[in-house]
Amino acid sequence: MDEPGTPPDCSMATDICDIRQQIDDIDNTILELINRRLNLAKRIGELKKDSGNQVVDSTRESEILRRLTALNKGPLNPNVLHHIFIDIIAAARAIQASQRVAYLGPEATFTHLAATSHFGYSVTYVPQPSIREIFSEVEKGACDYGVVPVENSVEGSVRHTLDLFFESELCICAERYQPVSYDLLAQQVGLSAIGTVYAHSQALNQCRAWLNQYLPAASLKECSSSAFAVQQAMQEKAAAAIAGGGAAALFGLEAAASKIEDFSRPPTRFLVIGKERVRPSGKDKTSLMFALAHVPGALAGALTPITDEAINLLKIESRPTRHESWSHFFFIDLEGHLEEESIQRAIGRIRPHTLYLKNLGSYPMIGQGV
């Protein structure tokens, strides 16, 4: 690495040398600006501490990301923009206070990737063996936030998440859509050097055609988890591991190939759960759960106020309850924030049609791409 102030190696064409000098100047400015930004965030952190406010402000974060995404004219890819700024914001949060995030482990799961793409790399991640334990870690204050799968998870057990909201006082603070795609991780990028591929059976099954085509001679080793597969690839030079797209950065490995799955699948939705309610961001979602009596028209009655208030019903899902006298829970997502009057009026009118109703939280609505 060049010493600070050392000009770049100028043994090559003067054009390249010239451009590298400009890149160095820009990098110096970026570094200075990041540190200026961090010092400002530090001051906000002190003010928040004095006033007893929480460090993470998801609403402010989504405002920043939305504003920059709209401002970006390229060639910076919107996903890359998101990652860069999530990491800058994460560094700011880390300066303000240390944060602990529980997620469904082990490492290298899609939940882990969803957690890192939401919180960046400057928090302490605490893997948990079950979704119930994620809820309890956050409830007892051992972790500040939890990240749980809620829809289409490739790692199963998603149904538990919705059931656990019934027992828990935690709320939804944010949502995150994580692409379900696989990368081949290795210590170096050349495919020709790879003799063994370690992977969880699910990952192996989803990448068979690619492996047959590009690594027909490699020996395929099934592992109990992607985390174990990654560990093997970290230890063996001629080995690779299959893990969720973007995992390379977590383990200091290279992505020797990306998007190696045979069929693309819709992104999986994850929720960030915590204790504090989130203020409006201007484009929000509100999630409710309720149980209905077994009488004709109960569901229609509960949904009519939503239509009357011209609220966009984004999703409705039902699950059998374990409560004897109730048959189903309904989970609905509405466009809008609980602080909006139309949402409050609708909830006020839905409640009398239900046996039980709980507001799971309002949080910034995000696109499925980033």
Ligand SMILES: O=C(O)C(=O)C[C@]1(C(=O)O)C=C[C@@H](O)C=C1
């Ligand atoms: O604006 C704030 O409240 C900050 O603390 C700064 C900042 C940021 O880096 O932009 C950091 C953490 C919060 O979650 C939101 C934003």
